[in-house]
Amino acid sequence: MNGSERIRRPHVLFGYDGTAENDGALLWAVEEARRRELDLVICHCWHWPYASGHEDPHAEAIMKRAGENLLERGVRRARRLGVPGTVRRRLMRGPVDEALLSASGAAELLVIGSHDRLDDGATALEVPARSERPVIVVPDGRTRPRRVVVGTDGTAGCDPALGFAFGEAALRGWELHVVYGCWEPSAVSEAELALFNDREALEKTRAAELEDAVAPWRERNPEIDVTVSLLLERPCEALRDAADGAGLLVLGDRGNGPWPLGATSSEMLREARCPVAVVPGRKSRDDWAYASDQDVATPHATADPAGG
Template identity: 70%
Template sequence: MDMTGVESDDQKHVLFGYDGTSENDTALRWAIEEARLRGLDLVVCHCWHWPYPEGHEDPHGEAVMRRAGKNLLERGTRRARELGAAGAVRGRLVRGPARGALLRESRDAELTVVGAPERLDEGAGVLELAARSSRPMVVVKDGAGPRRVVAGADGTSWCDPALGFAAAEAALRRWELRVLYACWEPAAVDADELALFHDRELLEKTRAGELEAAVAPWRARYPELDIRVSLLLERPLEALFGAADDAGLLVLGDRGAGIAPLGSTSTAVLRRARRAVAIVPARPD
């Protein structure tokens, strides 16, 4: 199958959702770089949709819409080459509303990259994609920023997949990794931990131990990686807001993992962050 054809296989790849707009180029550049760093094919996916109710038949109209979708997909694969894609670039044309179709295609991808409008309250579909995906998804607004990956930790094993993704991404890009644990969450802890919030010194010591334990496996796996930890006696949302602008990539874990919507903190950060945000599901695929 040539690079502009329609294909379907089980080979691991980076999936990119292409919408044909010039604003999509920023996210496409990110997807191209992900594919290069990981040594994977880039699959440019475009979704075309027959918007009429079931039973409404118009073979000619349907064929016209499908052909328009194919032409747009071919433009997307060409654009990937123009922007510097060095490896295999393949096109995938799928039928259905973009949100559901892209979600189905993402299940076989190593990770998915999508662009986002500047105001995510105008892009509810992107939020739903990130919430329901069973694989990591990178949402790109602005691909610039410091050469730093920032990952949020919460002291539980739920954050392990997100930390693993962040460490691998930082190692691939040769960026610094900062792991941020904002631990002032008295309303979110079990009753037997409430006493910690009456003794800040004990709280800091306890949470620092949890943070180091969470990061230790990644220090061992990536000994040359510059990993810095930050323990803050702040609420997670406030801390992540503050860190977002200091990151080229912000990595967040999602406990819902395709079952529930994103947590309120992740949703708020994703809406506000100006650069790239990766959402990593907490459960295995």
């Protein structure tokens, strides 16, 4: 089996930068691979920062070698954390968001780390906005409540996020809290605007929508302890409070444009202190381009001469 065939096997793709802040995200990626019984692909992206015509092959070779050494360290760390299957390392030329998106074609999901402040253009915003796979953004490795919180708007467009949230709760044995902040007059049709002048009618209508959205998933997963909250608040306000008691916050990617990421998901990625999963509602493409500088399969059982 050649490298191209191997990389097309379903796996968890992890963006690795070797920093201490990134270690919590690596731990999460290892746990996802273990619970899903998938391989783990650790990807590091290097980027030549100068304009075309200013290449230096010698300097580029040093940067690539440093990236290879960093990946070796990441593989050893993943093994120590208990990856049960195969760990692959993948060295790619950046920019980081473009490289991760290109590498994500066969991934079941992506895991990336996040720094304290997310400015426009940050990888932790760009990748979830453009990915056709679920992306989990992990800020750090602290211990959190055993609860998944998922935001919904009561429409079928939230089914992917609900399905992912139920799946995570089942995999981890966590409870699940479904939150619908329904005070969103700017997002409804003209025919529904009158509801916001009658809070009782609004609550009754949205409660029925919420029950219809959650019921099929609850029936398929009777073992999960599910709490449902309908709140007459704006989505961000409702989710902000719920996320304080969450070990994982799951959101859809509702928005407009070629790579939509809605205002709620963008704001929660900036504000939430827990891991945030953004689940795309768009259909995935059948294939992606694979532009890897290096793609090496590293079985878990193989001895590591560096002491992994």
